[in-house]
Amino acid sequence: MSAGPVVFLTGAPGVGKSTVGRMLADRFERAFFLDLDAFRTLVVKGLSQPSAGWNDETTRQFDLAHRAAGQIASLYSEAGFAVVVAHCSNPEMVALFLEACPHARVVCLRAELEVNVSRNNTRTHKSFDPRDIEFFVYDLWESLPARFERAGFLVLDTSRQTPEQSVEQVFGGVR
DSSP states (O other): OOOOOEEEEEEEEESSSSHOOOOOHSSSEEEEEHHHHHHHHOOOOOOOOGGOOOOOHHHHHHHHHHHHHHHHHHHHTTTEEEEEEEEHHHHHHHHHHHOOTTTTTEEEOOOOOHHHHHHHHHHOOOSSSSGGGGHHEEEEEEEHHHHHHTTEEEEOOTTOHHHHHHHHHHHHHHH
């Protein structure tokens, strides 16, 4: 059995990582979708959340989550599953993921600021009010894609695309 493709989707909060990621996973016969935010909530005691202030422990836990996700993605890929991971990560965190899963394709989604803010603030699948993290959108919407582009990763502008169009663009590169 051949290894399944692995895609790591990143970008600012609300840009469409989860939506595009789930839809992308649906394109494959066997697929595993890993939302790294949901994965991190498996910590039942001692979870360090960025909303409480970023510190050394927060960094340690995010690094651990990226390493573990890379190992999980690699295992599922080796078993023939397509794997899609979604998270608002910086290139340094993604590098930790890639240590365990070097064949992954990294794609940073971006959208124009107004589109990104609107998408973030109208999300309904989060356990918190997405407007509470709107400041992250303003902080990251431009700098994060620029950092991924400088690191040599693909950056896709989804501003004027439907989720289906974004999926098609990503899918074309991983079939």
